[in-house]
Amino acid sequence: MAKISYRVRPETAVLTRGFDPALSVGAARPPVYRSSTFVFPSPEAAERAFGIVLGKIKPEGNDRPDLIYARLNHPNAEILEEQLVPLERGANSAAIFNSGMAAIFTVLITVLERGSSLIYTQPLYGGSQHLIHQIIEPLGFDVRGVPAGNSRALTDAIAATPSLKLVLIETPANPTLVMTDIAQAATALRSHPNRPLLAIDNTLLGPTFQHPLVHGADLVIYSATKFLGGFSDLLAGAVLATDAELIQTLTGVRALLGNILQADECWILDSRLSTVALRMNRQSKNAQRIAEALAKHPKVKRVIYPSLFTDPEQRRIRDAQTDYPGSLLTLELVGGKTGAFEFLRRLKIAKNAVSLGGVESLVCHPMTTTHSELTPEEFSAAGITDAMVRISVGTEHWKDLLGEFTYALAGI
Ligand SMILES: Cc1ncc(COP(=O)(O)O)c(C=O)c1O
Numbered sequence: 001m002a003k004i005s006y007r008v009r010p011e012t013a014v015l016t017r018g019f020d021p022a023l024s025v026g027a028a029r030p031p032v033y034r035s036s037t038f039v040f041p042s043p044e045a046a047e048r049a050f051g052i053v054l055g056k057i058k059p060e061g062n063d064r065p066d067l068i069y070a071r072l073n074h075p076n077a078e079i080l081e082e083q084l085v086p087l088e089r090g091a092n093s094a095a096i097f098n099s100g101m102a103a104i105f106t107v108l109i110t111v112l113e114r115g116s117s118l119i120y121t122q123p124l125y126g127g128s129q130h131l132i133h134q135i136i137e138p139l140g141f142d143v144r145g146v147p148a149g150n151s152r153a154l155t156d157a158i159a160a161t162p163s164l165k166l167v168l169i170e171t172p173a174n175p176t177l178v179m180t181d182i183a184q185a186a187t188a189l190r191s192h193p194n195r196p197l198l199a200i201d202n203t204l205l206g207p208t209f210q211h212p213l214v215h216g217a218d219l220v221i222y223s224a225t226k227f228l229g230g231f232s233d234l235l236a237g238a239v240l241a242t243d244a245e246l247i248q249t250l251t252g253v254r255a256l257l258g259n260i261l262q263a264d265e266c267w268i269l270d271s272r273l274s275t276v277a278l279r280m281n282r283q284s285k286n287a288q289r290i291a292e293a294l295a296k297h298p299k300v301k302r303v304i305y306p307s308l309f310t311d312p313e314q315r316r317i318r319d320a321q322t323d324y325p326g327s328l329l330t331l332e333l334v335g336g337k338t339g340a341f342e343f344l345r346r347l348k349i350a351k352n353a354v355s356l357g358g359v360e361s362l363v364c365h366p367m368t369t370t371h372s373e374l375t376p377e378e379f380s381a382a383g384i385t386d387a388m389v390r391i392s393v394g395t396e397h398w399k400d401l402l403g404e405f406t407y408a409l410a411g412i
Contacts, residue, residue: 010086014273018082032267033075038067053255072255076266083273084228084238088206088220090213093244095251096236096266100203100223102259103237104128107219108136108166110253111197116165117142119157121149121180123382124170125223126371128201147381149178149314151185158188158196165194170201171210171321175330175366175390176383177304179317186216197246203227203357208280209323213242226357230272230279236261279359279395283327287393290402291329299339299409301387304330327393328356330366337386339412340365344389346408349400356392361401363391 004016019030040046045066051057052065053072059065067073081094088094097103108131112118120132122145137143142163146153148171158164167189171180182200189196199219200212203226212220222228224236241247254260261269291305306325309315318325333339343363344352350361354370364370367379367386374382393401 011274011277013086014083017086018079030076030079030267030270032263034263035074036070038069038074040066053252070263071258071260073251073260074263074266076263076270077260080261080266080270080273083270084240087208087273087276088213088240089211090242091220091240092242093247094238094240095247095254096224096238096261096269097254098237098259098261098265099235100125100221100225100237101127101131102257103221103223103239104168104201105131105135106250106253106257106259107199107221107239108132108141108168109257110250111166111199112136112141113165114140115142115163117144117161117163118166118168119144119146119154119161119164120168121145121154121170121173122147122378123173123176123371123374123384124168124201125174125203126366126373128168128170129371129378130373145378145381147178148173148176148180149317151181151313154180154185155188158185158192162193164192164196166197166199168199168201170203172204172306172326172328173382174204175304175328175370175388177204177306177328177330178383179306179314179321181317182212182215182217182321190216204328205322205326208277209284209326210321212321213240215321218243218246224269225355227280228272228276228357229269230276230358232353232355232358232360232362234265234268236265236269280327281324282395283359283393284324286395286398286401287327287329287391288325289398290391290393290405291325293402294331294405294409297406297409299334299412300331301334302332304332328390329393330388330390332385332387333389333409333412335387335412337365337367340387340389342412343408346411347404349396349404350391350394356390358392359395361392361394361396363389366390 049065084094197218200217202220203223220240222238224238295303350363353362354364
């Protein structure tokens with residue numbers, strides 16, 4: 001088949017790059033290559049492949065080493081990584097992991113050096129925050145949390161941390177949807193003597209509505225379990241960067257940790273990529289209609305949703321770095337935890353489950369589930385209350401969802 005040698009748009013690239021049917025008996029879609037090891041064409045080729053992997057030989061141009069062993073790399077990971085790249089504006093390279101947590105952990109353990117510091121915005125996804133406190137901090141790294149959305153506090157913390165190596169920002173934050181200015185953080189890091197790296201957890205709005213690499217981030221991290229996977233049926237993670245060498249360093253650590261995504265999972269996730277933008281657009285339209293309709297409901301104290309932001313600074317960040325509001329919304333209900341639980345109890349279309357980004361709507365009570373590891377001080381710093389329910393809006397008809405939410409609110 002003739003190769004496309006000119007530049008095409010992401011929707012086209014995701015369906016045309018990374019896979020050559022001629023290498024797979026003409027199959028139009030990639031097969032699953034379930035093999036833990038790969039046969040070398042010659043002992044010299046084996047020596048060369050190991051030399052490249054261990055950094056003893058530098059590959060020339062686009063010259064790729066032969067595959068070795070599936071913990072290092074395998075065809076379905078390569079295909080998936082190649083097809084992820086065009087979806088992330090500014091990316092040149094991608095690495096795939098067996099969960100979002102695996103992706104975050106690999107970034108932290110690779111970038112942080114002995115005696116160095118990590119700054120992160122609060123709240124992060126509860127699991128990420130737990131990972132930092134349970135594993136990263138006890139390993140001896142210095143960790144500092146700053147409130148999401150407070151550019152001044154972040155810039156000051158960057159300037160006041162000489163041993164800084166990495167800043168991890170989740171924007172919008174989960175579940176408060178507070179946005180942090182990526183470009184401002186990137187500028188602050190560029191004037192730091194260590195030139196620390198900026199990693200953005202882009203799970204909530206990426207890759208369709210927010211493009212952190214364009215705003216100066218070094219690494220974009222995903223729980224691909226969410227919008228990329230899209231059907232709540234697999235776990236995966238991904239990291240993308242403009243600098244391909246940075247990704248190569250991560251895949252070197254991945255080979256040692258053994259947290260690459262397996263062939264079957266790569267194949268499933270790969271088949272979802274061409275519909276990410278379609279699904280996210282529909283989900284965002286649904287969520288906006290529902291959020292705006294519930295904003296004046298007497299049982300709802302507050303709807304947290306980007307199109308309803310009132311704070312001028314949050315509106316500024318929203319307009320500067322996001323294209324559409326996305327499909328996550330948080331309701332603060334009357335009646336505290338009891339009100340929130342009564343709401344959840346009455347749902348039938350939307351499921352009371354954690355996770356987000358799938359075609360089916362999911363609703364949870366963050367304080368007692370996704371963020372239950374947080375301390376009372378962290379809850380108040382993050383602005384998470386017991387009256388909050390987080391809704392991940394799916395692709396169902398928005399009127400059915402709004403009808404159900406209105407019915408559930410009547411029960412409070
Ligand atoms: C924003 C965010 N980052 C990371 C993760 C972790 O991803 P995974 O569950 O795929 O390990 C999650 C999971 O809920 C998340 O919501």
